[in-house]
Amino acid sequence: MSDAAQSLRSATISVLVDNESGVLARVIGLFSGRGYNIDSLTVAAVDQDRTRSRINVVTSGTEMVIGQIKAQLDRLVPVYRVADLSKDGPHVAREMALIKVVGGGEARSESLRIADAFRARVVDTTTGSFVFELTGSIEKIDAFIELLRPLGLAEVSRTGIAAIARGVGTL
Amino acid sequence: MNAVTQAAGETAHVTQAASGAEVLLRCLRDQGVEVIFGYPGGAVLPIYDALFQQSDIRHILVRHEQAAVHAAEGYARSTGRVGVVLVTSGPGATNAVTGLLDALMDSIPLVCLTGQVPTHLIGNDAFQEADTTGITRQATKHNYLVKRSEDLARTVHDAFYVARTGRPGPVVVDLPKNILIAPAAYEPAGSKPHRSYRPVTQPDPAAICRAVRALKGARRPMVYAGGGVINAGPEASRLLGELVRLGNLPCTNTLMGLGAYPASDPNFLGMLGMHGTYEANMAMHGCDVLFNIGARFDDRVTGRLSAFSPDSFKIHGDIDPSNIDKNVAVDVPIVGDAGAILRAMIAAWHAEPAPQNSGALAGWWREIAAWRAVNSLGFTQDMSPDAVIKPQYAVQRLHDLCKLSMRDTFISTEVGQHQMWAAQHFHFDRPNRWMTSGGLGTMGYGLPAAAGVQVAHPDALVIDIAGEASILMNIQEMGTLAQYRLPVKIFILNNEYMGMVRQWQELLHGSRYSESYSAALPDFVKLAESFHAHGLRARNLGELDGVIEQMLAIDGPVIADICVDRAENCYPMIPSGAAHNEMILGPENAGRTASITDEGLMLV
Numbered sequence A: 001m002s003d004a005a006q007s008l009r010s011a012t013i014s015v016l017v018d019n020e021s022g023v024l025a026r027v028i029g030l031f032s033g034r035g036y037n038i039d040s041l042t043v044a045a046v047d048q049d050r051t052r053s054r055i056n057v058v059t060s061g062t063e064m065v066i067g068q069i070k071a072q073l074d075r076l077v078p079v080y081r082v083a084d085l086s087k088d089g090p091h092v093a094r095e096m097a098l099i100k101v102v103g104g105g106e107a108r109s110e111s112l113r114i115a116d117a118f119r120a121r122v123v124d125t126t127t128g129s130f131v132f133e134l135t136g137s138i139e140k141i142d143a144f145i146e147l148l149r150p151l152g153l154a155e156v157s158r159t160g161i162a163a164i165a166r167g168v169g170t171l
Numbered sequence B: 001m002n003a004v005t006q007a008a009g010e011t012a013h014v015t016q017a018a019s020g021a022e023v024l025l026r027c028l029r030d031q032g033v034e035v036i037f038g039y040p041g042g043a044v045l046p047i048y049d050a051l052f053q054q055s056d057i058r059h060i061l062v063r064h065e066q067a068a069v070h071a072a073e074g075y076a077r078s079t080g081r082v083g084v085v086l087v088t089s090g091p092g093a094t095n096a097v098t099g100l101l102d103a104l105m106d107s108i109p110l111v112c113l114t115g116q117v118p119t120h121l122i123g124n125d126a127f128q129e130a131d132t133t134g135i136t137r138q139a140t141k142h143n144y145l146v147k148r149s150e151d152l153a154r155t156v157h158d159a160f161y162v163a164r165t166g167r168p169g170p171v172v173v174d175l176p177k178n179i180l181i182a183p184a185a186y187e188p189a190g191s192k193p194h195r196s197y198r199p200v201t202q203p204d205p206a207a208i209c210r211a212v213r214a215l216k217g218a219r220r221p222m223v224y225a226g227g228g229v230i231n232a233g234p235e236a237s238r239l240l241g242e243l244v245r246l247g248n249l250p251c252t253n254t255l256m257g258l259g260a261y262p263a264s265d266p267n268f269l270g271m272l273g274m275h276g277t278y279e280a281n282m283a284m285h286g287c288d289v290l291f292n293i294g295a296r297f298d299d300r301v302t303g304r305l306s307a308f309s310p311d312s313f314k315i316h317g318d319i320d321p322s323n324i325d326k327n328v329a330v331d332v333p334i335v336g337d338a339g340a341i342l343r344a345m346i347a348a349w350h351a352e353p354a355p356q357n358s359g360a361l362a363g364w365w366r367e368i369a370a371w372r373a374v375n376s377l378g379f380t381q382d383m384s385p386d387a388v389i390k391p392q393y394a395v396q397r398l399h400d401l402c403k404l405s406m407r408d409t410f411i412s413t414e415v416g417q418h419q420m421w422a423a424q425h426f427h428f429d430r431p432n433r434w435m436t437s438g439g440l441g442t443m444g445y446g447l448p449a450a451a452g453v454q455v456a457h458p459d460a461l462v463i464d465i466a467g468e469a470s471i472l473m474n475i476q477e478m479g480t481l482a483q484y485r486l487p488v489k490i491f492i493l494n495n496e497y498m499g500m501v502r503q504w505q506e507l508l509h510g511s512r513y514s515e516s517y518s519a520a521l522p523d524f525v526k527l528a529e530s531f532h533a534h535g536l537r538a539r540n541l542g543e544l545d546g547v548i549e550q551m552l553a554i555d556g557p558v559i560a561d562i563c564v565d566r567a568e569n570c571y572p573m574i575p576s577g578a579a580h581n582e583m584i585l586g587p588e589n590a591g592r593t594a595s596i597t598d599e600g601l602m603l604v
Helices: A023-033 A063-074 A105-118 A138-151 B003-015 B020-030 B042-052 B065-079 B091-105 B132-139 B149-164 B177-181 B205-216 B227-231 B234-246 B278-286 B338-351 B358-372 B391-405 B417-425 B446-456 B470-483 B499-508 B524-530 B541-553 B587-595 B598-602
Strands: A009-018 A040-045 A052-061 A079-084 A091-102 A121-126 A129-136 A153-158 A162-165 B035-038 B058-061 B083-087 B110-116 B142-145 B170-176 B221-225 B251-253 B268-271 B289-293 B313-318 B332-335 B409-413 B461-467 B489-494 B534-538 B558-563
Touching: A009 A023, A009 A063, A009 A162, A023 A052, A023 A063, A023 B132, A052 A063, A063 A079, A091 A138, A105 A121, A105 A129, A105 A138, A129 A138, A138 A153, B020 B042, B020 B149, B020 B177, B035 B065, B035 B446, B042 B083, B042 B110, B042 B170, B042 B177, B058 B446, B058 B470, B065 B083, B065 B091, B065 B110, B065 B446, B065 B470, B083 B091, B091 B110, B091 B132, B091 B170, B110 B132, B110 B149, B110 B177, B132 B142, B132 B170, B142 B149, B149 B170, B170 B177, B205 B289, B205 B313, B205 B332, B205 B338, B221 B234, B221 B278, B227 B234, B227 B338, B234 B338, B251 B278, B268 B278, B268 B417, B278 B358, B289 B338, B313 B338, B391 B409, B391 B417, B391 B461, B391 B489, B391 B541, B409 B417, B409 B446, B417 B461, B417 B489, B417 B499, B446 B461, B446 B470, B461 B470, B470 B524, B489 B541, B524 B534, B524 B558, B534 B541, B541 B558
Parallel strands: B035 B058, B035 B083, B083 B110, B110 B170, B142 B170, B221 B251, B221 B289, B251 B268, B289 B313, B313 B332, B409 B461, B461 B489, B489 B558, B534 B558
Antiparallel strands: A009 A052, A009 A079, A040 A052, A091 A129, A091 A153, A091 A162, A121 A129
């Protein structure tokens, strides 16, 4: 087998499912039962009458494992469609994070300057804290959090990514 | 109340008169259900009440819910229909779990109806409450909890559709008691297509062409056919035979696929895998084009993956896309129903202009003949009347005498050495005659499965080839045989050991027989009698044929306790972590197991 087939890659997989009870447990159970990684997971109803939900999973594995993940997801009864966005073409993946910084003095004003540079919004403030809201790629949010770490980073809440293919194609 | 609303109220009353339980049974009748295997309890009393008041659907009362599922499996595998199970909530459902997983692993279509506490009590730790859909999620192809009466009929129809289409499997429908009692609307089957589940059954013609070109052009072709061919119906087995004979191809069957290709045919190389024949495994190892139809490259079949069929171009036809490239990367994947794939391959074979390489093929058959000459299933039976019976010989005699009887014969097994000996020495020429727990390896499968087969085929000869340890796991089903006068024959190869455990301990764990001796066994003859059956025993070779003949002649359930060689091991064997061409052929080269690596030792 070639090295390319053996090497790990990250995959962003979108799954369109029937919005029935237990469907998320089925997807998660498949990942845990078969030993696949979940790096990020989001789920929400995506049509008007709330009959269908979209699940976005970021996972990693060899090409063969990712192929398996797609096939295993696709054979779940309530699954309509599965797409590996990272393979099928260009796509957009975005995550939102709420980040709390506690402290005062120079660190406090420095955190505000960094937030400004990242175009993060201040959604809550007290004399001793900020809560920033930031939307962007996983890497951008990681970088922002790293910069705030020495400046009183106290708590992080992240949504996991929502992803969609670029261009006219749909799932 | 004025006249108008009163009339409307009456109409509503008329259309809604049927209770959930009655609607359920009507849906089952729509689905062609004739038999249910079940066990009553509090949560399903309304269904039992409805069953009592009708006569279209027969209910077979088992003695344990696990057995209900295995019986339904036996029924399904021997008929090709969906098996139906009915159990109560809580322990009824949890007892069924092993059977459900067994059916999932072996792709057996089942619908299992489980009772549930009323919807308003769900989540309150009510009496006999279990989170059945949670517990069975990984043990079923799909499951449902019916929370609204208006969903009942559609859910039942959906369950049957999901169970039998695509890769078949078990489906649970969890039924809260209030849903069974309250009026429910009836809906006929097949009124609309399933929203999301529409498996591919017709193969891609381009893939078929590539497959046929490779197979027809092969110098050393090999066909490896599994349970998918059986599941696709008897016509698929006929088509497999047609394709194999068309190309004079060598063909092997998996444990699940036995009967898909006639064992008596010269192109059949026997079963492959861990306890498969030398010729089948060597041909798998040495072939240049491998055509897998309806099998899943299971670890019992492949041995060490890195050394599996190393030089072959691989074609894999399977109804389940997730089976493709799961264990073994293949060159031509074909998703579709095994019968449809085989039919398309035969048509493409006729259309493909290039002839076969008959010279190379003849050479390949000569190589196979040399492997056959090794006689890997051979064993030595002392033929004096007081000799100890070899288990292989007992199965051979059983097969020969069954064949002489000319009766349609169905075999089930438990799990272990006896199962492998049955697979090796009882030859199947037709599909749906062989019921064994392949994927899950469930001891206790054989007796209830045989009961299910006998219910479906009342006049057939149904034999459970068993071990003395496995049979005790569901021995209570002797009661079911007695109640329904099911003339199942239980043929126990009694070596007083959990034989396969003992064999592995001998070969891999320095003959330390930790807890594998069957101590304190019952007297199986008296046990049979206490369950209103006949008990027979063969202590030595001289008694064997007489016992088998007597067993076959008795019109009723029989336990035949065949005392066999306690030390016999099942050969040939591919030891853990070894490749197909590293088989142990018999005790004389069992010393090779000493070279098994730690990695091999870790494998099951």
